[in-house]
Amino acid sequence: MILGVICGILVVILVGLIGCIAMAIKGFYRVEQYQKMLVFKWGEYVETRGAGLHFVIPFMNEVIRIDMRTTPTNIPKQKTLTKDNIPVGVDAVLFYRVIDPVTAYLKVKSFSKAMALASPPILRNAIGTVSLNDLLEKREEIATKIYADLRKITDDWGIEVLNVEIKDIAVSKELEDAIMRVASAERERYARSQLSMAEEEIASILLRASKKYEQDPVALQLRAMNMLYEMAMNGKATTIFIPTDSPLQMNSPIGAMGTVGKINGCSEGDEL
16 A cells, blocks of 8 residues: 555656656757847746757746848739839849847737738839839839838838849830830931941041042042052952043053053953
8 A cells, every 4th residue: 555655656756757857848949040039928028049059947938039131022023003104013022131139029910921011012102103214224223212111111120121123024015015116216216327427427538538639639640549459459350440531640651551551460361
């Protein structure tokens, strides 16, 4: 009888020890380097602990671990109208991190979900304030505006928005074709403008040259002879056309006829 009582007491003590050990093990928490651990006692915030192995009293204390790393959040494609009433679809991505874990946990029920829900309407509002051309040409400025609007909300949450990037802008196929035609017409206009400027510059140069040749006929004859020489030395043409009055104007021994003679002597079998 006594032995049975002793055995029962030992079993109770053993069970109690096992329970205490289990509770003690449950009270240990490992906190990673990128985390912060919030400690609550009977539901009231007590302290924040950093990386390492920590012990808290089970059932009395509650712990919450907050990730302090930068978190990317995708903003799904938002279909809305621009300032000039053109339908577009725009998606973006934002990067944020928690800078005050206590505020982020106590003020917002789920800050990650809150960020995902707050971003789309701000993106739509930003798109509605700009025209399509500004949306296509000033992505960085629009992203900066979205960033500033998000900061106004998240600063009170203990969250820092690091960056906002617009990923893609989608328009209808008809509008895309129209934009391509406008861009092609703009390139064609620029090319024609550059060609006209070049032709105007060439005409000015030729005008100045013609005035010089008018004042000095000998220079004109030398230029004509040089052109004949270049044509002959090129080797690609076998026939050279000379104006009918060139032999009269170039009646010197080294004129056009003399040049032709030299060509005949240098290139036997070629047709002049």
